[in-house]
Amino acid sequence: MSDLIQPSEEKELAAAVADANSAQTPIEVMGAGSKRAVGRPLQTATSLTTEKLTGITLYEPTELVLSARAGTPLAEIEETLAENDQHLAFEPVDLGPMLGQDAGLGTIGAVFAANLSGSRRIQVGAARDHLLGIRAVSGRGEVFKSGGRVMKNVTGYDLCRGIAGSWGTLAVMSEVTMKVLPRAQSTRTLLFVGLTDEVAIEAMCAAIGTPFEVSGMVHLHGEFAARLVDSDILRRPGPVTALRLENFEPSLDYRCARLTESLAAFGKPAELDDAVSRDFWSNVRRLSFLQGSTDPVWRISTAPTNGAKLVAALARRLECRVAYDWSGGLIWLQAAPSADAGAAEVGRVVAETGGYATLIRADANLRGSVNVFQQLNPGVMALTRKLKESFDPAGILNPGRMYSGV
Amino acid sequence: MTDLATLEPDAGVLDRRDVLIRGLRELVPEGSVIADEDGRRAFETDALTAYRQMPLAAVLPATTQQVSRVLKFCGENGVKVIARGAGTSLCGGALPLQDSIVLGVSKMNEVIDINFENRTARVQAGITNIDISNAVAPRGFFYAPDPSSQLACTLAGNLAMNSGGAHCLKYGVTTNNVLGLKIVLIDGEIIEIGGEELDAPGYDLLGLIIGSEGQFGVVTEATVRILRSAEGARPMLMGFNSSKAAGDCVSAIIGSGIIPVAIEFMDKPAIHVCEEFAKAGYPLDVEALLIIEVEGSEDEIEDLLSRIQEIARPFKPTGIRVSQSAAESAAIWLGRKSAFGAIGRISDYYCMDGVIPLGRLSEVLADIGKICARHKLRVANIFHAGDGNLHPLILYEANDPSQVERAEKCGAEVLELCVKVGGCLTGEHGVGVEKRELMLTQFTRVDLEHQMRIKTMFDPDWLLNPAKVFPLELRPS
Ligand SMILES: Cc1cc2nc3c(=O)[nH]c(=O)nc-3n(C[C@H](O)[C@H](O)[C@H](O)COP(=O)(O)OP(=O)(O)OC[C@H]3O[C@@H](n4cnc5c(N)ncnc54)[C@H](O)[C@@H]3O)c2cc1C
Numbered sequence: 001m002s003d004l005i006q007p008s009e010e011k012e013l014a015a016a017v018a019d020a021n022s023a024q025t026p027i028e029v030m031g032a033g034s035k036r037a038v039g040r041p042l043q044t045a046t047s048l049t050t051e052k053l054t055g056i057t058l059y060e061p062t063e064l065v066l067s068a069r070a071g072t073p074l075a076e077i078e079e080t081l082a083e084n085d086q087h088l089a090f091e092p093v094d095l096g097p098m099l100g101q102d103a104g105l106g107t108i109g110a111v112f113a114a115n116l117s118g119s120r121r122i123q124v125g126a127a128r129d130h131l132l133g134i135r136a137v138s139g140r141g142e143v144f145k146s147g148g149r150v151m152k153n154v155t156g157y158d159l160c161r162g163i164a165g166s167w168g169t170l171a172v173m174s175e176v177t178m179k180v181l182p183r184a185q186s187t188r189t190l191l192f193v194g195l196t197d198e199v200a201i202e203a204m205c206a207a208i209g210t211p212f213e214v215s216g217m218v219h220l221h222g223e224f225a226a227r228l229v230d231s232d233i234l235r236r237p238g239p240v241t242a243l244r245l246e247n248f249e250p251s252l253d254y255r256c257a258r259l260t261e262s263l264a265a266f267g268k269p270a271e272l273d274d275a276v277s278r279d280f281w282s283n284v285r286r287l288s289f290l291q292g293s294t295d296p297v298w299r300i301s302t303a304p305t306n307g308a309k310l311v312a313a314l315a316r317r318l319e320c321r322v323a324y325d326w327s328g329g330l331i332w333l334q335a336a337p338s339a340d341a342g343a344a345e346v347g348r349v350v351a352e353t354g355g356y357a358t359l360i361r362a363d364a365n366l367r368g369s370v371n372v373f374q375q376l377n378p379g380v381m382a383l384t385r386k387l388k389e390s391f392d393p394a395g396i397l398n399p400g401r402m403y404s405g406v
Numbered sequence: 407m408t409d410l411a412t413l414e415p416d417a418g419v420l421d422r423r424d425v426l427i428r429g430l431r432e433l434v435p436e437g438s439v440i441a442d443e444d445g446r447r448a449f450e451t452d453a454l455t456a457y458r459q460m461p462l463a464a465v466l467p468a469t470t471q472q473v474s475r476v477l478k479f480c481g482e483n484g485v486k487v488i489a490r491g492a493g494t495s496l497c498g499g500a501l502p503l504q505d506s507i508v509l510g511v512s513k514m515n516e517v518i519d520i521n522f523e524n525r526t527a528r529v530q531a532g533i534t535n536i537d538i539s540n541a542v543a544p545r546g547f548f549y550a551p552d553p554s555s556q557l558a559c560t561l562a563g564n565l566a567m568n569s570g571g572a573h574c575l576k577y578g579v580t581t582n583n584v585l586g587l588k589i590v591l592i593d594g595e596i597i598e599i600g601g602e603e604l605d606a607p608g609y610d611l612l613g614l615i616i617g618s619e620g621q622f623g624v625v626t627e628a629t630v631r632i633l634r635s636a637e638g639a640r641p642m643l644m645g646f647n648s649s650k651a652a653g654d655c656v657s658a659i660i661g662s663g664i665i666p667v668a669i670e671f672m673d674k675p676a677i678h679v680c681e682e683f684a685k686a687g688y689p690l691d692v693e694a695l696l697i698i699e700v701e702g703s704e705d706e707i708e709d710l711l712s713r714i715q716e717i718a719r720p721f722k723p724t725g726i727r728v729s730q731s732a733a734e735s736a737a738i739w740l741g742r743k744s745a746f747g748a749i750g751r752i753s754d755y756y757c758m759d760g761v762i763p764l765g766r767l768s769e770v771l772a773d774i775g776k777i778c779a780r781h782k783l784r785v786a787n788i789f790h791a792g793d794g795n796l797h798p799l800i801l802y803e804a805n806d807p808s809q810v811e812r813a814e815k816c817g818a819e820v821l822e823l824c825v826k827v828g829g830c831l832t833g834e835h836g837v838g839v840e841k842r843e844l845m846l847t848q849f850t851r852v853d854l855e856h857q858m859r860i861k862t863m864f865d866p867d868w869l870l871n872p873a874k875v876f877p878l879e880l881r882p883s
Contacts, residue, residue: 060763060765061661062657062658062660062661062764062765063657063660063763063764063765063794064660065763085663086663115605115610117605121604122604125578125582126604126605128610128613129578129581129582138856142852142855142856143852144850144852144853144855144856145849145850145853146853146856146857148828148829148830148848149763149828150761150762150763150793150794150795150828150829150830150833151575151761151792151793151794151795151833152570152574152579152761152790152793152794152795152833152834153761153830153832153833154567154568154617154832154833154834154835154836154837155830155831155832155837155841155845155848155849156837156845156848156849156853156854156857156875157614157617157618157857157860157861157875158568158581158613158614158616158617158618159614159856159857159860160613161581161610161612161613161614161616162609162610162613162614162860164610164613165605165609165610166609166610170609181665182662182663182664182665183663185663202523205523205524208525208634209522209523209525209545209546209547209634210634211546211634211635211636211637248709250705250706250709251702251703251706251709254703254705254706301603301604301605301607302602302603303521303524303526303601303602303603304523304524305521305523305524326604329524329603329604330604354601354602354603355601355603356603356606356607358607373607373608374607376607376608377597377598379595379596379597379598380597380598380599380608380611381608383597383609383611383863383864384608384609384611386863387609387611387614387860387863389863390856390859390860390862390863391856391859402608403608
């Protein structure tokens with residue numbers, strides 16, 4: 001059992017990191033630990049959690065802004081927002097359940113540290129696009145801030161973006177300020193059953209090219225689709241392609257009809273009403289189709305029009321089940337267990353087609369022996385190492401979690 | 407405006423000017439190095455015209471390879487480099503140094519590839535902002551960030567400043583609409599970051615480079631997100647008898663769950679000047695005017711506009727006018743987008759770009775009025791109200807040194823006020839030379855050290871646009 005540091009104030013956090021920096025003791029940085037099993041395994045004697053660094057510190061609904069200490073549970077923030085009919089529009093995916101944890105454990109700091117974005121990414125942007133300001137402690141043990149609490153800010157370099165998605169390897173965020181948005185009054189989903197991957201992606205790309213503001217587009221292979229919601233339509237066998245529209249009721253009537261018309265070439269879709277739609281998309285958000293298994297899971301990001309090609313190439317060599325999000329640009333691929341979790345094949349195919357892959361679920365031995373985060377081109381890798389060194393010269397924060405030596 | 411403190415020029419570089427120019431000429435096609443006095447004059451300033459400085463030379467490469475050769479040469483010879491797009495920066499971002507060259511990317515202005523299925527366009531960085539939208543408009547698409555300067559400014563400049571525009575309330579600013587770029591470092595290395603996918607692997611270098619004001623490298627290409635245009639859009643004008651009523655109305659609209667695609671604010675002086683210029687039919691008897699634009703189908707637009715009018719009722723708007731035609735909409739937007747130009751015809755002005763929390767709007771506008779009155783200067787306010795990005799235009803007479811000095815002091819006080827109420831120095835124009843000495847009002851030294859180390863990591867000798875963004879005294883020696 002390793003030592004656990006649980007600062008409840010930024011000052012304590014800074015002191016703990018400063019100590020580790022001077023002693024050159026590596027520390028594992030986490031929020032609630034729900035994503036501990038992602039990344040290359042760490043060998044640290046000390047862990048630090050932001051779990052005691054909690055509380056919403058600012059919420060101005062009419063200014064669309066909320067600040068919270070980094071360890072504040074995401075669930076608490078979403079409840080508070082819901083009271084004002086607002087939400088985090090990027091609907092962060094919850095990696096917990098597919099990693100064998102309960103749903104809803106994550107902290108807000110970790111949402112940004114891992115840059116977790118859900119289906120609405122295609123319409124409203126990623127987590128990183130909603131991060132307005134941070135306070136953080138760098139590996140030097142120094143408190144710094146960037147951005148602020150206003151919607152627009154180009155004062156100085158954009159360290160918010162720099163820290164987002166860095167998986168705790170550059171700095172430990174103590175407080176985050178984010179843009180929040182109104183929730184749509186109502187949701188509707190159009191479902192196509194039985195489309196091949198290629199045709200489904202064509203349909204999704206056509207849909208996003210209409211002016212009707214489709215806010216979520218997934219295509220799931222049959223085994224996955226059946227697990228999403230209990231609905232007659234989804235009990236039919238075969239792959240399912242789902243398109244989400246969100247708006248005021250009258251707009252939804254109009255937009256569903258118009259979208260159906262523009263996609264007539266792909267068949268006549270079924271429609272999920274508001275309640276069933278919400279259920280469906282919250283299951284997508286919890287990646288419920290990946291739950292209940294420990295088979296390796298890859299997350300592959302690519303241009304939508306490459307998606308089907310990429311999966312077809314992989315399926316020739318690798319037994320796998322697939323769900324596409326982001327109009328085909330994000331692929332969740334569950335591979336049958338194997339000595340390298342399919343790493344060699346995935347690496348080869350992704351290099352050929354374009355895009356990149358991350359191994360999200362695999363046991364620690366595997367994560368120690370294959371590239372969890374895809375190797376970067378040499379120029380970018382050199383900058384990556386320098387950035388790490390600039391924030392964390394002693395290499396104490398989550399060392400090696402993303403790349404060896406970073 | 408008043409004398410600008412600057413770095414001691416490198417005498418070695420100044421002495422070798424002829425040799426250096428000869429060297430540069432060997433790297434790029436004939437005619438691409440401008441060294442004569444008249445030619446260089448075109449590069450001595452940007453849209454912050456109060457500051458001027460002739461560079462050693464201007465170099466206008468046509469390819470990434472040429473940029474790479476020029477940067478490598480400059481790196482090896484210790485020559486400073488100021489990258490330049492169209493020179494519309496309002497913060498002196500493209501202002502040269504005496505011992506620098508200007509590296510202009512305006513010849514690199516082609517669209518390389520458009521992919522409507524993936525909603526991406528790959529373009530050379532010297533393309534103007536509007537030309538990206540023009541290239542995709544025939545299929546009903548557009549590039550979202552729309553600075554008022556979009557007819558002239560380049561994507562390169564937008565990337566460097568992380569520029570915004572009137573429609574960013576809904577669609578985000580530059581950094582939210584870019585997926586990849588190609589950047590050349592000072593040692594000539596060409597690096598590709600991101601691509602067509604919606605997120606890039608590893609650290610968010612893309613996010614760091616956007617907004618780095620030409621201090622990390624020279625961007626030569628980018629992949630941007632293009633979006634499908636709404637079915638229609640229509641602006642509505644609403645007058646108010648106080649800035650407070652207008653500000654409260656904006657809060658109420660946003661609080662109600664409606665995010666219009668744009669909410670622009672003008673105060674009385676601005677309304678009068680813009681109306682005179684654009685004949686947009688702005689009401690002249692009000693203290694504040696909102697231009698609110700919504701998007702959608704005909705019915706949706708009707709529905710949204712009537713919801714907004716309902717929400718606005720308690721704030722007693724007057725002169726409500728919904729645009730009835732495309733021509734009328736164009737006139738309404740022309741008035742807004744040419745506001746700076748219109749004001750420029752009647753007076754010299756100094757354009758501020760502070761951001762404040764929306765809830766403090768009326769109080770801040772009142773205080774800005776007081777600050778300007780104390781300096782005996784007039785002010786006109788035009789801004790993106792939805793996101794609290796103020797643009798007080800401080801009017802002054804450039805030929806009167808005392809007014810120049812007062813305008814500068816007045817501007818600094820206005821920005822300090824923005825920071826004090828929880829906002830920031832600049833929402834979209836950037837820091838440049840103009841605001842670099844104010845950085846310590848918003849940041850601690852430690853904050854800035856974390857930033858400057860990234861500058862050093864990209865550019866160890868601080869050759870790229872070096873005298874910008876950070877207070878001169880804080881530069882690492
Ligand atoms: C009338 C008017 C209205 C404006 N309205 C807006 C507005 O609504 N919103 C807004 O955000 N801004 C606005 N601006 C400011 C200005 O237009 C923007 O900052 C714009 O992005 C600058 O683009 P540019 O091509 O003119 O760049 P320049 O002025 O040439 O350069 C700007 C900065 O970019 C750097 N740079 C240029 N090219 C490169 C490159 N290839 N690689 C790296 N760095 C580079 C320069 O070094 C400099 O620091 C306005 C300006 C004017 C004059």
